[in-house]
Amino acid sequence: MLKIWGHRAAPNVAKVLWTCTELGIDHELLPIGGSHGGLDDAGYRRLNPNGRIPTIDDNGFILWESHAIMRYLARREGADALYPGDPRTVALVDQWLDWQAAHLAQAVRDLVRLTIKAGTPPPAEQLARAEAEADVLFGIVDAALEASRFIAGSAFTLADIPIGIAVRRWTTLPVKRAPLAALGQWFDEVRRRPGAALLSS
Ligand SMILES: N[C@@H](CCC(=O)N[C@@H](CS)C(=O)NCC(=O)O)C(=O)O
Incomplete structure (x- = not known):
C-alpha cells in the first residue's frame, strides 16, 4: 500500500491526500511533522533530505515535493481527466x-x-x-x-x-x-x- 508521511493539517500533505481520494488510491498515513515531530530523525532525512512533508513510498519508490507526487500518482493511474495528456x-x-x-x-x-x-x-x-x-x-x-x-x-x-x-x-x-x-x-x-x-x- 502507498505510504504517505505527514499529517492532515499540513496543506502540502492535504494536497496529496485529496489527490489519493480523487484517484481512489488506498494509502497509509504515517504521522510525522507538526506536533508529531520526527522531521529531523536520521531515518526520515534519508527519505527526504529537506526534512519536510509530504514524502511517499510507493513499493520502494521514494518521492517528495507535493506537486511532483500528485503528478506521479495521476500518471500512474492513467488519470487523463485530472492530469491531461494533451x-x-x-x-x-x-x-x-x-x-x-x-x-x-x-x-x-x-x-x-x-x-x-x-x-x-x-x-x-x-x-x-x-x-x-x-x-x-x-x-x-x-x-x-x-x-x-x-x-x-x-x-x-x-x-x-x-x-x-x-x-x-x-x-x-x-x-x-x-x-x-x-x-x-x-x-x-x-x-x-x-x-x-x-x-x-
Ligand atoms: N515544496 C514542498 C514544501 C513542503 C513543506 O514545506 N511542507 C510543510 C508542511 S505544509 C512542512 O514540512 N512543515 C513542517 C511541519 O509541518 O512540521 C512541497 O510542496 O512538498
Missing part, C-alpha cells in the same frame, strides 16, 4: 500548479505568520500589505474563474486541489479579503468533493 491542457494545469507553489502559497504563509502564528498583533502596515498581496493573487484566480468553470478549463484537474486548499486557508484567517464572486462560487463547488472533506478535519 500538451496545451496539461501546460495550463502545470502553469497553475507552479504558480500556486511559487506565489500563492507564500502570500498565504505571510498572512498566517502575521496573524495566527504571531504572538502579538501585527504592525497594521505590514498586515495591510500582505492582505493586498493576497487580494491581487486571489483576484487573478477569480478572473480565470470568470472565464472557465474550473482553474485550468472546463473540467476539474489537479490544478484545482492546491488552489482549493489555499482558498480554504485564506478564508479561515482573521484578515480583510476582497469579495471575489467567481472564486467563491467555484470554492463552494470544489469543497463538496469527497477529497476535500479533509479540509475541515
Whole structure:
C-alpha cells in the first residue's frame, strides 16, 4: 500500500491526500511533522533530505515535493481527466500548479505568520500589505474563474486541489479579503468533493 508521511493539517500533505481520494488510491498515513515531530530523525532525512512533508513510498519508490507526487500518482493511474495528456491542457494545469507553489502559497504563509502564528498583533502596515498581496493573487484566480468553470478549463484537474486548499486557508484567517464572486462560487463547488472533506478535519 502507498505510504504517505505527514499529517492532515499540513496543506502540502492535504494536497496529496485529496489527490489519493480523487484517484481512489488506498494509502497509509504515517504521522510525522507538526506536533508529531520526527522531521529531523536520521531515518526520515534519508527519505527526504529537506526534512519536510509530504514524502511517499510507493513499493520502494521514494518521492517528495507535493506537486511532483500528485503528478506521479495521476500518471500512474492513467488519470487523463485530472492530469491531461494533451500538451496545451496539461501546460495550463502545470502553469497553475507552479504558480500556486511559487506565489500563492507564500502570500498565504505571510498572512498566517502575521496573524495566527504571531504572538502579538501585527504592525497594521505590514498586515495591510500582505492582505493586498493576497487580494491581487486571489483576484487573478477569480478572473480565470470568470472565464472557465474550473482553474485550468472546463473540467476539474489537479490544478484545482492546491488552489482549493489555499482558498480554504485564506478564508479561515482573521484578515480583510476582497469579495471575489467567481472564486467563491467555484470554492463552494470544489469543497463538496469527497477529497476535500479533509479540509475541515
Ligand atoms: N515544496 C514542498 C514544501 C513542503 C513543506 O514545506 N511542507 C510543510 C508542511 S505544509 C512542512 O514540512 N512543515 C513542517 C511541519 O509541518 O512540521 C512541497 O510542496 O512538498
